[in-house]
Amino acid sequence: MIKNKDKKAASLHPRNLHQGSYDFTRLTAACPALNPFVTVNPKGQATINFSDPQAVLLLNQALLKCFYDVDFWQIPEGYLCPPIPGRADYIHYLADLLAETFNGEIPSGKKIKALDIGSGANCIYPIIGSQSYGWSFVGSDIDPLSVKTASLIVKSNAGLKDRIKLILQKNDQAIFSGIIKKQDKFVFSMCNPPFHASMDKALAGSTRKMNNLNKGKAAAVKLNFGGQENELCCAGGEIAFLKLMSSESKNYAGQVCWFSSLVSKSENIAPLKKLLAQLGAEQVKVIKMSQGQKVSRLIAWSFLTQEEQVHFISQ
Known part of the structure; x- marks a missing residue:
């Protein structure tokens, strides 16, 4: 068990390893290929061009090596x-959620089995969760190349091999069906859902971000941090995906202690809470996360009472 510390008002979760500015001296020592991409901004601070995909890729490689013992990614x-710091926050807030059942103690170790819906080729949540708390993960994705790439990452790193398993979701109209088997039990599920209804909308959102980074100057249209259509988009956008996830979760009410997902649009919270109440969820929690000026949130729900959850996790 890991003691859960009180939350403080900060840009990132108090247990997030990525507080403050990036230490590029340490990062370039871990990943020398990053060094040519490091520049100095007008304030005299080391940085990279976050609109350069190669620079961001190498930064991630350095962060994963320095903080999570991942040599190949x-x-x-x-x-x-x-962006790894923000992804780590989701993991740490989920750990806090589990701690509520354990009187402030965060359960750790392989017995805490988690399901990551849409792990992607990057496999980032299972990596951070397994390395931070020792949890074991099943990651699912509808894209064969993503599953193949994430599996290669796991096989290539000794610390991940016995903690992460990747599964191809063969039905692109299903979320849990075909992934959760009759004998499976997961302490929690998590998801970073496709936020956009189309690639046009994804590109428009990325263009706004790039123009902000360039202080209003016109910027080339690029996807911020990249992304394939299946990673970013689904018919009906985020709310349609999350309504499907909520409805389908009812079928696995006794097999998952906590279901959860990021929610990018605050206006989607109210209809989701209404739907979950109709589905008979015993508990629904909305947790705000803050990264600098950006505010995001996750929604978590359970069809179990807290007493039933204690029994579920202690089995």
Whole structure:
């Protein structure tokens, strides 16, 4: 068990290893290939061009090596290259959620089995969760290349081999069906859902971000941090995906202690809470996460009472 510390008002979760500015001296020592991409901004601070996919990829490789003992991490060109500090926050807030059942103690070790819906080629949540708390993960994805790439990452790192398993979701209209077997029990599920209804909308959102980074100057249209269509988009956008996930979760009410997902749009929270109440969820929690000026949130729900959860996790 790991003692759960009180939360403080900070940009990142108090247990997040990526507080403050990046230590590029340490990062370039771990990943020398990053060094040519490091520049000095007008304030005299070391940085990289976050609109350069190669620079971001190498930064991630350095962060994963320095903080999570991952020596090999590579993704196909054009696939989602996630910002690691923000991804780590989701893991740590989920740990806090589990601690509520254990009187402030975060359960650790392989007995805590988690399901990551849409792990992607990057496999980032299982990596951070397994290395931070020793949890074991099943990751699912509808893209064969993502599953193949994530499996290679796992096989290539000794610390991940016995903690992470990847599964191909063969039905692109299903989320849990075909992944959760009759004998399976997961302490939690997590998901970073496709936020957009189309690639046009994804590109528009990325263009706004790039123009902000360039202080309003016109910037080339690029996907921020990359991403394939199946990683970023689904018919009906985020709310349609999360309504499907909520409805399908009812079929696995006794096999998952906590279901959860990121929610990018605050206006989607109210209809989701209404739907979950209709489905008979015993508990619904909305947790705000703050990374600098960006505010994101996750929604978590359970069809178990807290007493039933204690029994579930202690089995």
